[in-house]
Amino acid sequence: EVQLQESGPGLVKPSQSLSLTCSVTGYSITSNYWGWIRKFPGNKMEWMGYISYSGSTSYNPSLKSRISITRDTSKNQFFLQLNSVTTEDTATYYCARSNWELDWFAYWGQGTLVTVSS
Amino acid sequence: DTVLTQSPALAVSPGERVTISCRASESVSTLMHWYQQKPGQQPTLLIYLASNLESGVPARFSGSGSGTDFTLTIDPVEADDTATYYCQQSWNDPLTFGSGTKLEIK
Numbered sequence: 001e002v003q004l005q006e007s008g009p010g011l012v013k014p015s016q017s018l019s020l021t022c023s024v025t026g027y028s029i030t031s032n033y034w035g036w037i038r039k040f041p042g043n044k045m046e047w048m049g050y051i052s053y054s055g056s057t058s059y060n061p062s063l064k065s066r067i068s069i070t071r072d073t074s075k076n077q078f079f080l081q082l083n084s085v086t087t088e089d090t091a092t093y094y095c096a097r098s099n100w101e102l103d104w105f106a107y108w109g110q111g112t113l114v115t116v117s118s
Numbered sequence: 119d120t121v122l123t124q125s126p127a128l129a130v131s132p133g134e135r136v137t138i139s140c141r142a143s144e145s146v147s148t149l150m151h152w153y154q155q156k157p158g159q160q161p162t163l164l165i166y167l168a169s170n171l172e173s174g175v176p177a178r179f180s181g182s183g184s185g186t187d188f189t190l191t192i193d194p195v196e197a198d199d200t201a202t203y204y205c206q207q208s209w210n211d212p213l214t215f216g217s218g219t220k221l222e223i224k
Contacts, residue, residue, distance in 0.1 A: 037215075045161075045204060045215035060212045094160060102208040104151035106172065108160040 002027035004095050004109035012089075012116050018082040022095030022109060029053070029076055033098045035105070036069065036080045038091040046091075050101065051078050058101060085116045120144055122205050122216035129222040135193035138219045140205035142186045149209035150188045152181055155218075156201045164203075165190060197223050 008020035022034065035050035049059035051069045059067050063082070071078040082089060092113045096105040121143040130136045140150065148168040153161035163172045165181035168188060180191045192199055200223045205216040 043202060043218045045206075045218075047213040047215070058211075062212075102149075102211060102213060104163060104166045104206065104208060105153075105161070106163050106166075108162070110160050 002097060002107050004097065004107060006093060006095050006109045006112040008093075008112060008114070010113060010115060012085055012114060013118055014086055014116055015084055018080070018085050018089060018114055018116070020080040020093055020095075020112065020114070022078050022080070024076045024078070024097075027097070028073075029071055029078055030073055033101055033103065034071070034078050035096050035098060037094045037096055037105070037108075039094070039111070040091045048080070048082075050098070052101065087116050090114065090116045119212060120146060120207050120210045120214050122207060122214055124203075124205060124216040124219045126217070127220040127222065129224055130195050131224045132197055133194045135191065136195050136221065138190040138192075138203050138221070140183075140188045140190070140216050142188070142207060144210070145185045146207040146209035148184045149207055150181075150183065151206045151208065152179075152190045153204045153206065154199075154201045155204065161204060192221075195221075195223060199223060 003025045005023045012018045031053045033050045036048040039045045066083045068081045092111045094111045095109045097107040123141045150168045152165040155161040169181045202218045202220045204218045
């Protein structure tokens with residue numbers, strides 16, 4: 001069974017970079033699409049972007065200048081980097097799998113809360 | 119971006135039928151999906167492509183709609199259904215989610 005697990009710092013200072021790892025077991029990230037989604041306090045959810053089975057990426061235009069999603073296929077992990085964070089980036093970050101680039105998400109990680117604060 | 123509008127909250131009694139609506143700002147065909155999220159947990163997929171029940175999801179859950187108006191129905195509601203329910207569209211880029219409907223079981 002495919003399982004996803006987020007990891008990374010729970011506290012990031014404003015203007016710094018947020019870096020998270022999604023570790024995948026039970027399925028290869030060289031298949032399908034692997035995305036990041038975040039949920040803000042107050043429940044709003046935002047799709048951030050994905051990395052595909054081939055390594056191509058697509059990002060939400062609202063984040064395009066600040067976001068990067070990369071991967072390490074040898075470790076079956078993919079990564080999120082969000083630059084120049086502000087307090088508005090405080091959220092619970094989820095990694096998830098979809099079958100296609102514009103699709104639904106059948107598999108999710110448990111999520112990790114990242115707080116941006118000095 | 120495609121905006122998905124959901125009513126903020128509903129309260130129903132166990133055994134009743136509840137419908138949760140999601141209205142899109144533009145047509146999304148049938149590329150609408152529904153999730154359940156309980157506090158402290160990740161979202162779980164309930165319905166995909168408007169009306170398809172995800173494997174393992176009880177048949178009490180059903181979905182309908184196309185174009186701009188969609189509905190998630192739970193019949194009958196159980197106490198364990200207390201959660202926030204989100205719709206998500208995949209017709210337009212970027213993917214977008216509704217603001218969520220918090221379901222309270224009286």
